[in-house]
């Protein structure tokens with residue numbers, strides 16, 4: 001017997017008819033393409049089959065969330081765990097070809113878990129300048145009986161040259177002030193008071209513990225097994241691009257990169273081998289036309305965890321003001 005989804009379950013689903021309709025929007029390349037013909041498109045192909053048809057020097061930001069080095073099923077496609085050196089070889093076989101697609105001042109972010117992270121660093125540093133390793137707390141996941149539970153992932157930040165952009169003011173983190181220090185004139189020092197309390201906008205670090213992994217009551221949730229949170233992509237896109245620039249994702253999955261790019265006024269190109277995931281991405285992109293909100297990014301700033309109540313109040317007072 002099929003169980004009905006819980007009432008509060010807001011996960012996105014696709015009907016057969018939607019799959020038919022969305023699949024008509026997908027692109028497939030058999031010849032070299034120019035930038036205009038692929039801008040804001042999802043290419044439903046294996047990255048190995050399409051890479052040679054993509055134009056040179058069109059990417060401002062490259063975001064890569066590849067299959068990690070673990071055995072995993074992505075709908076129709078299965079990825080098999082390999083030895084680290086075999087994984088590095090596989091990684092290099094496509095990353096070496098992606099380099100041609102980048103603008104000279106492009107930024108590159110590549111995700112990995114603890115097991116794949118060394119391979120990401122070794123391969124990425126062959127082609128790019130290593131800038132940093134971001135570690136984010138992934139508070140979902142199974143407990144382990146004979147090991148430490150895995151609760152983190154890495155994102156390596158590289159640049160294609162010394163010339164790159166980093167919009168630090170766009171990615172500050174709003175935190176509650178626990179000790180509201182005042183200066184000699186009794187004025188708040190580096191923090192401000194509003195109707196929601198005392199907050200400070202702080203410089204973003206390479207430890208991110210303000211990210212929630214999508215789950216069933218979040219509207220961004222799909223049944224993709226390794227979907228990245230929109231808030232995570234928003235930080236990367238805002239820090240490393242300006243409006244109108246282009247983000248490329250060669251393993252698009254359920255489309256998070258494209259959705260967030262759209263919500264933030266950037267362009268995207270995504271490649272994904274699985275048609276069902278491409279259709280999920282198209283549906284999310286369509287929904288983003290009507291709703292540009294990104295959970296955890298409110299009032300132009302990122303909020304630390306457990307401040308949703310304050311964010312909602314700010315949202316409501318904004319609506320009243322308008």
Ligand SMILES: C[S@@+](CC[C@H](N)C(=O)[O-])C[C@H]1O[C@@H](n2cnc3c(N)ncnc32)[C@H](O)[C@@H]1O
Nearest residue numbers: 046047065074227228251252253254256272273
């Ligand atoms: C880690 S997931 C990406 C998840 C994505 N960031 C999201 O938020 O949904 C990797 C994706 O790569 C796709 N994939 C695996 N091998 C591929 C290939 N050779 N070419 C294109 N896509 C591939 C899988 O189907 C999977 O959806």
